[in-house]
Amino acid sequence: MKKRTLIQAAALAVLASTGGLALAQTAPFKIGLILPMSGQQATTGRQIEAAVKLWMAQNGDTVAGRKVQVVLKDDTSLPDVTRRLAQELVVNDKVDVLAGFGITPSAMAVAPIATQSKTPLVVMAAATSSITEASPYIVRTSFTLPQASVALADWAPKNGIKKVVSLVSDYGPGIDAEKFFKERLQLNGGQVTESLRVPLRNPDFAPFLQKVRDLKPDALFVFVPSGAGAAVMKQFFERGMDKAGIKLIATGDVTDDDQLNDMGDNALGVVTSHHYSAAHPSAANKKFVAEFQKANKNMRPNFMAMGGYDGMRVIYEALKKTGGKAGGDALLAGMKGQIFESPRGPVYIDAQTRDIVQNIYLRKVEKKDGQLWNVEFDVIKDVKDPGKTK
Numbered sequence: 001m002k003k004r005t006l007i008q009a010a011a012l013a014v015l016a017s018t019g020g021l022a023l024a025q026t027a028p029f030k031i032g033l034i035l036p037m038s039g040q041q042a043t044t045g046r047q048i049e050a051a052v053k054l055w056m057a058q059n060g061d062t063v064a065g066r067k068v069q070v071v072l073k074d075d076t077s078l079p080d081v082t083r084r085l086a087q088e089l090v091v092n093d094k095v096d097v098l099a100g101f102g103i104t105p106s107a108m109a110v111a112p113i114a115t116q117s118k119t120p121l122v123v124m125a126a127a128t129s130s131i132t133e134a135s136p137y138i139v140r141t142s143f144t145l146p147q148a149s150v151a152l153a154d155w156a157p158k159n160g161i162k163k164v165v166s167l168v169s170d171y172g173p174g175i176d177a178e179k180f181f182k183e184r185l186q187l188n189g190g191q192v193t194e195s196l197r198v199p200l201r202n203p204d205f206a207p208f209l210q211k212v213r214d215l216k217p218d219a220l221f222v223f224v225p226s227g228a229g230a231a232v233m234k235q236f237f238e239r240g241m242d243k244a245g246i247k248l249i250a251t252g253d254v255t256d257d258d259q260l261n262d263m264g265d266n267a268l269g270v271v272t273s274h275h276y277s278a279a280h281p282s283a284a285n286k287k288f289v290a291e292f293q294k295a296n297k298n299m300r301p302n303f304m305a306m307g308g309y310d311g312m313r314v315i316y317e318a319l320k321k322t323g324g325k326a327g328g329d330a331l332l333a334g335m336k337g338q339i340f341e342s343p344r345g346p347v348y349i350d351a352q353t354r355d356i357v358q359n360i361y362l363r364k365v366e367k368k369d370g371q372l373w374n375v376e377f378d379v380i381k382d383v384k385d386p387g388k389t390k
Contacts, residue, residue: 028069029096029319029326032089034082034110036102037074040201043227043258044102045074048124048308050296055312057295063316064324071095077102079109086110090117096326097122097315100308103225104128104172111135118328120335122315124307125226128172129387132355137328139335139354141314142307143275145176145223146386148251151273151360152221153184155378156249161218162190164249167208167232168223170197177223177251180386193217203228205235212246213239219247222254226304229254230263237266252277252374255365257302260372267365267372275358276303276344277374288343303344310342314349346382355385 033052035045052070061068071093075082082101089095090113098114099122101107107126111134114121123131123140132138156164166181168174174197182192194215196208203224209232212220220241224232229250236248252274255267278289278300288309292301301309318334319326337351345359360383363374 029066031070032095032098033070033072033100034075034085035100036077039076041077041102044125044304047302047304051305051308052312054295055309063319066324079105082106083109086113101126107131120331122311124311125304129176129385140356141311144385145173146180147383148273149177149181150184150386151380153181157188157190163217164192164219164221165194165212165217166192166221167196169200171200174223205232209235209239213241219249222250226253226256229256230259233263255374257300270365273362276306277363279373279375285343306344353388357384
């Protein structure tokens with residue numbers, strides 16, 4: 001009798017453990033999506049959320065037998081709020097992946113939580129080079145400012161631009177843009193005569209632009225985060241700086257596809273470098289733009305949407321590779337080394353740095369069919385982050 005009881009107990013234990021495994025496999029796979037849905041960077045949140053929804057509408061909400069559930073939180077771009085929300089998502093909601101992160105300080109604030117909990121963190125927006133070094137669990141699907149800035153510093157001297165003043169937002173990506181643009185321009189025989197930094201919060205560009213006008217460089221190189229470009233553009237032309245012979249060159253954040261038409265014809269001819277344009281002529285991008293606009297009342301997708309869309313692809317493919325099993329290390333391994341054709345062009349996730357390698361395009365604002373577009377005229381292929389090649 002005693003032996004039979006022991007056998008029954010053992011059988012029950014096996015059933016319980018296998019039942020637990022089955023339950024874990026059928027429980028929803030949760031993605032904690034932290035975005036600035038309100039505040040200064042709200043356009044970033046809106047674009048990424050729309051792209052995440054589009055990916056799921058196109059590819060379904062079940063991967064390898066697991067129902068995918070997105071838990072969206074608004075951090076208003078305040079790092080303390082981001083950290084608290086991430087902690088709650090990991091501890092209370094038990095998310096399998098953290099994703100989003102509109103600005104660098106927010107991504108940096110969550111890096112220790114990702115490391116401690118072994119939760120993969122997919123950066124869909126923030127663009128400071130060093131972010132992926134803050135945790136071994138961070139993977140990036142957006143871009144880095146050094147990638148965009150170096151291409152423009154190569155182009156400028158070949159096109160009569162030798163003396164430049166730089167104007168950047170005073171935080172990680174801006175400092176990256178300033179540093180890598182200046183170094184490469186000097187290497188190419190050019191010169192940055194002044195480096196100006198504007199506060200990230202509530203910026204007033206007027207006094208800085210007046211100083212640039214007084215300095216009379218060949219061009220002004222600008223980086224400001226998505227959403228602030230329209231204000232820079234407006235004030236640049238209001239001050240007649242173009243008529244004073246000063247060209248405006250910038251990273252693609254400034255001529256954001258989402259806001260470009262609101263900038264008016266003054267933006268025509270502005271040259272930028274970036275990894276994505278809604279005007280990219282591939283069949284994959286034409287399909288992406290058409291379906292994105294159809295799903296979002298004709299809103300044009302920007303580079304933030306691209307980071308969100310490809311971020312979801314990276315998560316889905318990793319989950320397929322694990323056969324539906326969660327677990328940070330297995331998912332992370334499934335994310336590393338992915339190669340695919342994105343609407344932006346060919347990309348891959350560098351297995352060593354966990355950063356994205358992609359084409360960088362030189363673009364000029366042109367008018368087509370009554371609308372303004374960032375039209376690509378040159379490409380630098382397979383650009384790794386220059387911040388990590390030293």
